Amino acid sequence: MKRYLYIIFAILSLNSFAAQAGGVYLQPDEFINQVFDNAPPKARVLWLKKELKKQIADILDHKYKGLRIRYWQRGDGDNRKSAWILEETGKKEPITTGIVIKDNQIELIKVLVFRESRGWEVRHDFFTDQFKQAKLKKDHRLSQTIDNISGATLSVRAVKKLARIALLLDQTIQNETDK
Amino acid sequence: MNKQSMITKVLISAASFGLIQPVLAVTDEEFKTLQEQFNQLAEQVDQNSQTTDNATTVGGYGELHYNNLNSSQSPSDKTMDLHRFVLFVNHEFNENIRFFSEFEIEHAFVGDNNDGSGETSKGEVEVEQAYIQFDLDDNTRANAGVLLIPVGILNETHEPPTFYGVERNPIEKNIIPATWWEGGAMLSGYYESGFSYDVALTSGLNSGTNVRGGRQKTAEATADNLAATARVKYTGINGLAISGTVQYQDDMTQDSNDSIGSATLIETHVIWSVSDLTLTGLYARWDIDGSGATSVQKDVQDGAYIEASYKLNPKLGIFVRQNQWDNGGAGDTSKEQTDIGINYWPHENVVLKADYQAQNNIAGDFDGFNLGVGYQF
Known part of the structure; x- marks a missing residue:
């Protein structure tokens, strides 16, 4: 028994015990600050019309209850950049994700808050880097393959859905601006 | 008007x-x-x-199976079974402390075994998980309570829409043995390189050489001899997962006065996904010390399977799996089973399954088909 306890203690000693907010990797406000170089534009609101809400529900494979979605946008034309904070449940708990779209492509995805018991690999760059330059196809799927992570299937699925929704929402605000 | x-x-x-x-x-x-x-x-x-x-969330999963199997050696097995009905209740106390639980009823009905009828209830009520998770820092978590042992593929992730085949594969069932949970504590960490680790100190098995029968299910479990488990996993390359687990228990019978001693489990698996194709291979082996294990030729028990699956489209997938396992004993005890089948997901959380299985004589020669419906929410 002492042998086991010694091994456990030795491993614990290698880790920091600082009680940080482990599930919160980056506060959403801080993400927006970073995206817009500490001078974020004022948040805007996109009201979800019936058709858009249906498209979101089709991507999620379940109803979306919200009436509107907050976003941040700066620039116009090719320099237009929009940022979104979106949430979707992986296995049992919501995963909060920050997504930046520029030129109809994903520029950046970051998992900001992860509350699931397993699947936290999705927050690391080797996974989220796969989304860079992904576009939305006509069938509302991503233009490039995102490889799964064994043991994190449901978290991977949630992040992929959020990426598709962010691209769809960006397309929507662009179309409304162009009208 | x-x-x-x-x-x-x-x-x-x-x-x-x-x-x-x-x-x-x-x-x-x-x-x-x-x-x-x-x-x-x-x-x-x-x-x-x-x-x-909502600090408290509820989820669950379930699966109904129909087995239609015939054997040259035994009566046929034609059964309809609500194999599992499971509820999850979780609670987030704050940003750093959470509770997870899994409450399960197996085989639908749990009756009174002492009602005088002499019949034994087929069902079980089980608490397979009930633990508190603490975030120690961004990359490190500690769990304490009733935990799933970090081994294999299905032991921790076994919701029906996540795997192929109506029944779980026989290697993880008979060798590992999934679903396997114990009471204790576990530390888990993750590194940016894609490496992760889990180390656990828990209650152990207690039945000598019968690995699956040795699960005490945290029901007043004898804890004279605890078990130490360590897993290392690598997922740093997209589509690839490599994992290895070692468990050591210094007395498999929780009794130092008998002739069965320590036991070591090693398990390793690789999952490789390229686009819609996934290849999986798993090997697990027990080494049980002592003349009591050697004399009945159960000192080594092992098994392996390889599986290939292909997603024809997001809703339809096919698979083939070859299983071989040996729980020891006298004579030729090497069992084999081949499975081939399909999964159809009408919704990503709902699956309909059909497969055909063929066993060798030593495994029981149960050949036939299985149908299943599974779900998670």
Whole structure:
């Protein structure tokens, strides 16, 4: 028994015990600050019309209850950049994700808050880097393959859905601006 | 139009006109106030629709199986079984401390085994998980309570839509043995390189050489001899997962006075996905010390499977799996089973399954088909 306890203690000693907010990797406000170089534009609101809400529900494979979605946008034309904070449940708990779209492509995805018991690999760059330059196809799927992570299937699925929704929402605000 | 109806319409029109007039006459200040109130109302509706405000969440999964198997050696096995019905209840105490649980009823019905009828209830009520998770830092977590042992593929992730085949593969069932849970504590960490680790100190098995029968299920489990488990996993390359687990228990019978001693489990698996093709291989082996294990030729028990699966489209996948396992004993005890089948997901959380299985004589020669419906939420 002492042998086991010694091994456990030795491993614990290698880790920091600082009680940080482990599930919160980056506060959403801080993400927006970073995206817009500490001078974020004022948040805007996109009201979800019936058709858009249906498209979101089709991507999620379940109803979306919200009436509107907050976003941040700066620039116009090719320099237009929009940022979104979106949430979707992986296995049992919501995963909060920050997504930046520029030129109809994903520029950046970051998992900001992860509350699931397993699947936290999705927050690391080797996974989220796969989304860079992904576009939305006509069938509302991503233009490039995102490889799964064994043991994190449901978290991977949630992040992929959020990426598709962010691209769809960006397309929507662009179309409304162009009208 | 009758007179009464006409009067009603005139009154409504007049009232509406009267009501509309003040609205048209609102000042800028009143309009701003109304706009602000409206935004606050919308904000509240949005907040109410956010799941993060619910500290307690409920989920679950279940699976119904129909087996139609024939054997040259035994009576046929034709059964309909609600194999599992499971509820999850989780609670987030704060950003760093959470509770996870899994409550399961197997085989649908749990009766009174001591009612005098002499019949034994087929069902079981089980608490397979009930633990508190603490975030120690961004990359490190500690769990304490009733935990799933970090070994294999299915032991921790076994919701029906996540795997192929109506029944779970026989290697993880008979060698590992999934589903395997124990009481204790576990530390888990993750590194940016893609490496992760888990180390656990838990209650152990207690039945000598019968690995699956040795699960004490944390029911007043004898804890004279604890078990130490360590797993290292690498997922740093997209589509690839490599994992290895070692468990050591210094007395498999929790009794130092008998002839069965320590036991070591090693398990390793590789999962490789390229686009819609996934290849999986798993090997697990027990080494049990002592003359009591050697004399019955159960000192080594091992098994392996390889599986290839292909997603024809997001809703339909096919697979083939070859299993070989040996729980020891006298004579030739090497069992084999081949599975081939399909999964159809009408919704990503709902699956319909069909497969055909063929066993060798030593495994029981049960050949036939299985059908299943599974779900998770």
